[in-house]
Amino acid sequence: MHINNxxxxxVTEQEAFDALYSGKIKDPKGLFFDQAVVExxxxxxxxxxxxxxxxxxxxxxxxxxxxxxxxxxxNWFMPDEYKNMNIETFLVQHSPKENYDRVAEExxxxxxxxxxxxxxxxxxxxxxxxxxxVVWGVGRGSSVAxxxxxxxxxxxxxxxxxxxxxREFLK
Numbered sequence: 016m017h018i019n020n021x022x023x024x025x026v027t028e029q030e031a032f033d034a035l036y037s038g039k040i041k042d043p044k045g046l047f048f049d050q051a052v053v054e055x056x057x058x059x060x061x062x063x064x065x066x067x068x069x070x071x072x073x074x075x076x077x078x079x080x081x082x083x084x085x086x087x088x089x090n091w092f093m094p095d096e097y098k099n100m101n102i103e104t105f106l107v108q109h110s111p112k113e114n115y116d117r118v119a120e121e122x123x124x125x126x127x128x129x130x131x132x133x134x135x136x137x138x139x140x141x142x143x144x145x146x147x148x149v150v151w152g153v154g155r156g157s158s159v160a161x162x163x164x165x166x167x168x169x170x171x172x173x174x175x176x177x178x179x180x181x182r183e184f185l186k
Contacts, residue, residue: 020080025073028052047073081129088132097139102131105138109166114175121163121181128185134163141168160184 017025025047026034033039076083103122110118125131144151145168154170160183162174174181 019076021076021083023047023073023076049073085129091132091136093136093139097135100135100138102134102138106134106163106166110162114162117162117175117181118166121161124181124185125163134167137164137169138167157184157186 019025028048031046031048031052078086106118106122107115122131125134143149152170154165154172158164159170159172160174160179160181161169162181164170164184165173172179
């Protein structure tokens with residue numbers, strides 16, 4: 016089984032059968048196969064009226080990983096109020112004045128990495144989890160180096176207080 020940078024899973028015929036019969040995969044949707052396997056499977060489906068949907072042929076992406084990510088970010092489920100939110104203003108308004116420089120530095124880095132939409136989405140996600148009483152961790156890994164993520168509520172580690180470098184998160 017091979018998973019490319021885009022998250023597509025290309026499998027051989029044997030891997031597909033092993034996965035289907037072992038119960039690891041219940042439906043071949045989301046798996047991609049060589050052209051010969053696709054034709055054979057889909058012909059069999061037409062003849063036998065199988066309950067499976069047709070399977071898909073694997074094709075190498077014709078766009079860059081950055082273009083792929085950008086296209087997928089546009090399809091995130093997020094209410095318009097979050098899509099149109101000025102997250103930079105939110106972050107500044109919810110930060111003590113003595114930390115404005117840190118917030119400005121991080122916002123600039125998030126912009127450079129084309130991650131402003133991610134901040135909006137994380138704000139939406141945290142608000143949704145809070146409103147539904149979902150519990151999540153206090154923070155771990157490199158994300159705790161981001162003061163902006165602390166302000167949004169992704170974690171509870173004050174990276175300014177502990178002098179954590181934002182570049183640890185954006186490596």
